[in-house]
Amino acid sequence: MTARLIDGRARAARLLSEVAEATARLRAERDIQPGLAVVLVGQDPASEIYVNSKIRRTEEAGMRSIAHRLPAEVAEAELLALITRLNRDPQIHGILVQLPLPAPLDRARVIDAIAPEKDVDGFTAVNVGRLANGEPALVPCTPLGCLMLLEETLGDLRGQVATIIGCSNVVGRPLIQLLLQRDCSVMVAHRHTRNIAAMVRAADIVVVAAGVPNLVRGSWLKPGVVVLDVGINRLEGARGERRIVGDVAFEEALAVASAITPVPGGVGPMTIACLLANTLDACRRQIESAERSPVPA
Numbered sequence: 001m002t003a004r005l006i007d008g009r010a011r012a013a014r015l016l017s018e019v020a021e022a023t024a025r026l027r028a029e030r031d032i033q034p035g036l037a038v039v040l041v042g043q044d045p046a047s048e049i050y051v052n053s054k055i056r057r058t059e060e061a062g063m064r065s066i067a068h069r070l071p072a073e074v075a076e077a078e079l080l081a082l083i084t085r086l087n088r089d090p091q092i093h094g095i096l097v098q099l100p101l102p103a104p105l106d107r108a109r110v111i112d113a114i115a116p117e118k119d120v121d122g123f124t125a126v127n128v129g130r131l132a133n134g135e136p137a138l139v140p141c142t143p144l145g146c147l148m149l150l151e152e153t154l155g156d157l158r159g160q161v162a163t164i165i166g167c168s169n170v171v172g173r174p175l176i177q178l179l180l181q182r183d184c185s186v187m188v189a190h191r192h193t194r195n196i197a198a199m200v201r202a203a204d205i206v207v208v209a210a211g212v213p214n215l216v217r218g219s220w221l222k223p224g225v226v227v228l229d230v231g232i233n234r235l236e237g238a239r240g241e242r243r244i245v246g247d248v249a250f251e252e253a254l255a256v257a258s259a260i261t262p263v264p265g266g267v268g269p270m271t272i273a274c275l276l277a278n279t280l281d282a283c284r285r286q287i288e289s290a291e292r293s294p295v296p297a
Contacts, residue, residue, distance in 0.1 A: 003257040005266075006149055006228070012269035015148070016061060019276045023062040026283070034283035035064035036094040036120065036276075037086045041079065042072035042102045051098055057272050063279060066092065072102040079105065080113050087115040093286055094120035094279035117286055120278040122174065131177050138278050143175035145270025146207060146228050147182075153226055153259050154205075157182040163199050165189045165216065165247070166209035171230055175207060196220075208247040218252025227253055227260040230267050 027033050036058050040051045051067065058065040068082060086095050095118045101107050111119075116126035122140040130137035150157060162184045166172040172188065179186050187203065189196045191210075200206055200220040208216050209230035221227070231247030246263030253260055261267050 003254045003260045006153055006259050006261045008149060008261055008266040008269045011149060011152060012273035015273040015277060016057065019280050020061040022280055027062065032283065032287065033064050034279050035066060035092045036096065036279045037066040037068065037092045039068045039070065039082065039097045041070045041074055041105065047098050054272055054275065057276060061276050063276065064091065076105050079110060083113045087118060092118065093283035094118055096121050096275070118282055120275060120282055123169070131174060134181055138282060139178065140170060140174045141271045141274035141278065142171050142230065142267065143178055144274045145267055146175055146230070147178045148270060149228060149261065149267065150205060150226065157184050159183065160204045161185045161202060162205040162207065163187045163189060163203035164207045165196065168209065171209040210247050212247055213245050214249040216248045218249055218256050221253060221256040223256055224258045225256070227257045228267055229261050229263050232263065232268065
């Protein structure tokens with residue numbers, strides 16, 4: 001058996017097309033353009049590339065893109081004041097603070113300063129709590145993309161056994177909640193877990209977000225399993241050549257799984273697509289909230 005490749009680029013392209021069409025209708029019918037503000041602190045090269053990609057995709061979808069670039073030594077009070085202004089700006093519907101933040105900025109304090117209704121990364125304590133309670137929430141983009149890929153691959157997820165390797169607040173923990181809400185049985189493995197291979201072998205779905213190259217071997221997998229590899233690891237060869245690999249031994253897994261995401265081209269493209277879907281969702285919710293609110297006399 002050779003696994004089918006789960007094409008994240010194609011699924012992301014369809015989602016971006018849907019977002020662009022919905023944005024065009026919103027602008028034509030309501031004269032409202034969804035706006036996304038991205039805040040970048042410092043000059044981390046990887047963050048700069050990622051922010052530029054977000055800006056380009058936002059504009060391609062017909063949304064307003066606003067970038068705020070601050071020096072690494074910016075005072076936390078100044079950063080929080082910027083977020084407060086963006087919270088109050090009716091033309092900004094989504095706010096994203098690019099992580100990681102340079103020291104000594106307090107990540108939790110900065111993220112929780114974002115208004116929950118504009119938190120398109122889904123990282124504020126309010127949105128985390130809403131997701132855990134099964135309430136409407138803005139969901140972190142990568143696990144939301146994972147869920148979309150799984151539902152497209154498997155359809156109804158009810159009764160599936162899923163093993164997630166990695167329990168970060170960015171991927172693992174929110175994905176646990178999303179899969180539980182779809183009536184999956186979920187097991188979670190992390191750096192202190194004993195006999196991870198046995199947990200993987202029992203799963204119908206395996207999602208790996210550990211940041212360890214080739215951690216999961218083909219011999220760990222149950223025949224027919226669906227594998228999502230969230231890992232992005234840059235390795236250097238003997239001659240200095242660089243290549244990107246995931247957390248799963250890809251060639252080994254191909255012979256066992258029924259479907260698997262490649263790295264790159266699997267989960268990664270879904271992240272920005274889901275960011276724009278979240279921005280559109282946030283804009284719609286803010287319109288509905290404004291329409292429900294009484295107009296001051």
